[in-house]
Amino acid sequence: MTEGHPHETARDVMNPGAECLPAHESLDRAAQLMRNGNIGALPVCDSDGRVIGIITDRDIVIKCVAEGRDPAQVRAGDLTADLVAVTPDAPLAEALSRMEEHRIKRLPVVEDDRVVGMISEADLARHLPDAQLAEFVHRVYAHG
Template sequence: MYVKDIMTINVVSANPESTVESVADLMKNHHIGMVPICDDNNKVIGVITDRDIVLRSVSQGEECKNQRVREIMTSNPTLISREIDINEAADIMGRKQIRRLPVIDDSGLIGIISLGDVSQELEHKDTAGEALSNISSYSSSEN
């Protein structure tokens, strides 16, 4: 199974000139913890997480109403292709300690995949494999 099979395609994004407050509102209204930051050509140039807002803005006493996302976003984020196998996506997330990855193609941002998406799919796969294994072992013992 590939990233394209389980990614979220209706992605909320912002631009680097958005205020931190407006991005926090997006997160609240859409129940998300990360927003990709895109340039005018839909190319991902950064990401901002709820944790970034707390650690790089609020805890520093910054004024979120006027502070720009570009000041606290993570630049050059890890991006992933929709053609990557979900096992490889899980490996990347684990190695880099990342919970969410923007999915891109030549046109720019096309989706998001989360650790929850991957683990849920792999859990179903493992459960299905275990069930098949159990069915096979019952058949073998009856013959």
């Protein structure tokens, strides 16, 4: 497992201000928001604004389009899986560990059931030494 700087937290690394996509929104709307924001993932929230998962551009392609489903008819909440997240005060090592364990490239940062930021590979690239970043990438992308 990669460690990160021992005193860094998720808050230190995250990109703040991630907007939540309501679970009832269609996947075509999610794709439009991703395009407009030049992002590859959106947190998904329930009707009370609590984050329930995340949807990626890859999810839209693999779990909807490639299956012949209509992105205008499929809701974001239909594709969200169990939420993997950290709190803003979680040590960076914990965030890295969760991302490695679940083999994910984006991690929501959640406080009081609300998304307050996202950690992406680009964020890690700005904060981790090259050797630790390479180890993280190997663990997330490794097959087996």
